[in-house]
Amino acid sequence: MKNDYFEGVYLSGLLKERAVESPDCKAYIFVNSDFTEETITYLQLYKRACSYARYLEDTGIKENDFCMLLFKQSIDFAVAFFACGIIKAIPVPLNMPAKIKNLSKWEKIAQETGTRAVLTSGKKYASLKRLFSNSEILQVIPIIHEQENYEEALLFTEDIYDGNEIAFLQYTSGSTALPKGIMVTQSAVLNNIKQIQRILGVDRDTVLVMWLPYYHDMGLIGGFLLAIYAGFPLVFMEPMDFVRNPIMWAEAISKYRATHTGAPNFSYNLLAEKLESYKGEDISFESLKCVFCGSEPINAKTMHRFGSTAAGFGFRGFNIFAGYGLGEGSLIVSGYVRTEQKMTYAILDKKAFSHNKVEIIEKNYLEKLPEIDADTQICLAGNGFVIEEHRIEIIDAETKEVLGANQIGEIKFIGKSVTKGYWGKKDITGEIFGTGKNGERTLLTGDLGFVDESGEVYITGRKKELMIINGCNYYPQDIERTISCSDNNFCENGTAAFSVQFGEDEERLAVVQEVKLSGMHNADCTAWAMKIRAAVAKEHNLQVHKITFIPKMHLPRTSSGKIQRLKAKQTEISGAWERIVGVSEFKLNYKALEKECIAPYDYIEFAEELVSGILGVSRTALDASRPFTEMGMNSIMLVLMCGYINKYLKTDLQVQELFSHNTIEALGKYLFSLRSNEYGKKEEAVYNGEELDRMSYDQLVELLNTEIGG
Secondary structure, eight states, rough: OOOOOSSSOOOOHHHHHHHHHTTSSSEEEEETSSOOOOEEEHHHHHHHHHHHHHHHHHHOOOTTTTTEOOOSHHHHHHHHHHHHTTTEEEEEOOOOTTTTTTTTHHHHHHHHHHHOHHHHHHHHHHHHHHHHHTTTTTTTTTTEETTTOOOOOOOOOSSSOOOEEEEEEEOOOOOSSSOOOEEEEHHHHHHHHHEEEEETTTTOOOOOEEEOTTHHHHHHIIIIIIIHHTTTOEEEEEEHHHHHHHHHHHHHHHHOOOEEEOHHHHHHHHHHHHHTTOOOOOOOTOOOOOOEEEESSSOHHHHHHHHHHHTTTOTTTTTEEEEEOOOOGEEEEEEEOOOOOOOOOEEEEEHHTTTTTTOEEEEEEGGOOOOOOEEEEEEEEEEEEEEEEEEEEEEEETTTOOOOBBBOEEEEEEEEEOOOOOOTHHHHHHHHHEEEETTTTEEEEEEEEEEEETTTEEOOOOOSSEEETTTEEEHHHHHEEEEEEETTTTEEEEEEEEEEETTEEEEEEEEEEEEHHHHHHHHOOOHHHHHHHHHHHHHHHEEEEEEEEEEOOOSBOEEESSSHHHHHHHHHTTOOOOOOOOOEEEOOOOHHHHHHSSHHHHHEEEEHHHHHHTTTTOGGOOTTOOOHHHHHHHHHHHEEEEEEEHHHHOOOOTHHHHSSOOSSHHHHHHOOOOOOOOTTEEEESSSSSSHHHHHHHHHHHHHHHHHOOO
């Protein structure tokens, strides 16, 4: 089989062709945290997939049945994914639910799709069955795992190709209350992979190293499927191993002499920070031909920092390539052709930009990025050019007319890569997806940007109300619904949630909540804030950075009573509320944390100060004997707390230990014992880390961004 794209083959057919043509070549290499590895060849993968497919058929799974795929990052996932494809069942890749999180997301998806079975590994079968026994909806769905030495079956034949068939459902990340399953068709994903191959310049000599999970579109399409399509080995790892040890990514690139690697923007900033203080001599980036970045807004300064730092480890040519894309367009919309183009930046006049106008002061290649005047200028990263055989139009939000070069509007994507829409959501699908004059699929992305005179794409903003926090989408109405129900003193339809910028390129969640008149008399903003943080942490795995309480009917609204979130955000940023009942904001007292700890009480005070800052409440409001989770702390916050403890106390605490010393008092005493060596060796944590292993992608991203360093 050639690397070039060809018509009329299903994804499972690609694997079959590889198995016939290159049976003994490695398809996937999974790297464990200790760098032991698990490998599988094309023939082995195809045989296992066929055997699993036969078993699924024998258990009653048939064409168009939806199957949830719930795995730890592993080769087992790939076997299940292709097994579904062989019998034309529809795989639904999702993150493994955690014990500390409710099951509403999986329940909603199961109901929406009529999930016929849940596929998992033999190792996770028992624990998943126990977890699902807590749900009336999920406990009745069969859980099926691969059977060893089941009937070998290589007799599957390809049916007449129909590119409009659903290859898999890709669920949008971040939103748990209203998840939307993107219907990715066979033709859409194959067309997009064809373009990714051209953009990245991958072939059989490529070695791709990635840590992104299988249930993320960039991990699945830009990793697992691209590798089969182009015929090269994918080296991948458990995302949580990357969280625990970011340098592992660099070590894998070096060990396997990767030619390509890819990840979201924030992870390059993290890795650059770790590399800057790295003292070893065993990392080399000399083999790297392509570092690609996508999946979230791209910061030119971040990528320049990584390129400059990586150069000290042998990275040559500043071969960094950004791209723009979204799941509704399969994956990639625009990018740079590695062998022909270089990534750029553009410096714009800030005043003109604030009025939605583009005045380019300077444009050049990324490696030449200068310091900018933040008072008068803004810098945008280039996102390449629209992929071949597709088009972009910039649409005026009001007139719906197509705009010219250097004019900001909504990005409309046109071409074969546009997916079929959202499963079970015809109304939303009709608003966003369409058909052009020539029968072309069209997609209103909701993202804002412009195309310059050379055809290069720049992203200037995002959907009006959609929040993108560390690469994941969060719909404000979902979070608002959660908050409004968390206390009786809160007004119904009186919540506004939005993201605010923190630092140079980080977005955090802020909330404004109206309070009923009856609650104004004895306002307890501290208790309310703790309830909000606990509810949002539980339902959405998000940390609320700032909460502002205001009186009833003080949020800006339309004439029909709809809350104007953007106006509320502007009012919050400018501090222009007419009246404020109270504010709770994430704010650490760094001087207090630097205080020397000697006696056990000093360590308890340290833990109390830390919890107070992370939760954004006063120390007097805390109960030292109350479990962290009951206070509103989730796994994200615990990892953040662990980082601060290690930074200020010079310990080597593992986050699992916080689960077994889960109150302020218990933690303070434990920290004293560690520092004083009173008990010698650390106590073994009750939890074995499965909670961390099962974190969803949005959690992993947040963990990475909140990692403490330097």
